[in-house]
Amino acid sequence: xxxxxxxxxxxxxxxxxxxxxxxxxxxxxxxxxxxxxxxxxxxxxxxxxxxxxxxxxxxxxxxxxxxxxxxxxxxxxxxxxxxxxxxxxxxxxxxxxxxxxxxxxxxxxxxxxxxxxxxxxxxxxxxxxxxxxxxxxxxxxxxxxxxxxxxxxxxxxxxxxxxxxxxx
Numbered sequence: 001x002x003x004x005x006x007x008x009x010x011x012x013x014x015x016x017x018x019x020x021x022x023x024x025x026x027x028x029x030x031x032x033x034x035x036x037x038x039x040x041x042x043x044x045x046x047x048x049x050x051x052x053x054x055x056x057x058x059x060x061x062x063x064x065x066x067x068x069x070x071x072x073x074x075x076x077x078x079x080x081x082x083x084x085x086x087x088x089x090x091x092x093x094x095x096x097x098x099x100x101x102x103x104x105x106x107x108x109x110x111x112x113x114x115x116x117x118x119x120x121x122x123x124x125x126x127x128x129x130x131x132x133x134x135x136x137x138x139x140x141x142x143x144x145x146x147x148x149x150x151x152x153x154x155x156x157x158x159x160x161x162x163x164x165x166x167x168x
Contacts, residue, residue: 008105019114019138020101022145027096027118030167035077038167039070043139043146048073048167050152065157066167080166092124092166098134111148112138118152122166131155 009015022041029038050065059067068076079085080092100117107113113135120130137149 009103012103016101016103019103019112019145020098022138023098023101023114023116023136026147027098031094031096033080033091035080039073039077041145041147042070042073043148044070046070046147046149048150050154050157052157054153054157065154065161066152076167087163090124092122094123094166095121107137109148110140112136112140112145114138132157 026038026041029035029041046069048066048068049059050067051059052063052065056062056064097119098116099119100115102115104113104115114137116134116136118130118132118134122128122130132152132154134153135149135151136147138145139148
């Protein structure tokens with residue numbers, strides 16, 4: 001799961017604005033628990049990855065916190081939205097701040113590679129704070145962007161965590 005890019009892009013204010021609006025929209029959907037709509041942002045083969053160690057090269061040689069395809073994301077969403085899910089009584093509330101958005105370039109498949117910083121406050125009986133760097137690989141379609149890869153490198157990825165119920 002390399003994040004290498006083959007084409008640097010010159011600064012483009014319009015493209016950067018469109019990417020920022022997409023990332024802000026994604027964060028809002030997660031904070032509003034609009035998980036079904038959030039699932040619609042993903043490419044069919046999209047992967048959600050939260051590595052367990054700094055500078056982790058791929059999800060296959062080392063354990064990850066999350067390595068989810070469409071089926072696993074859907075399963076997590078169904079569990080989060082299930083009224084009988086005791087771990088969501090009360091439901092987890094989050095507030096995300098996305099910033100320092102940079103369109104880095106394109107990969108060999110022509111997907112946009114975007115870097116940003118994420119700060120998440122999460123509350124369910126206690127407050128937890130997560131932060132880190134996020135790299136998105138975005139597919140450009142006629143209807144907008146879709147997510148081919150979302151990699152979240154948490155600052156404290158090697159900490160001992162209680163259950164992370166929602167998506168950082």
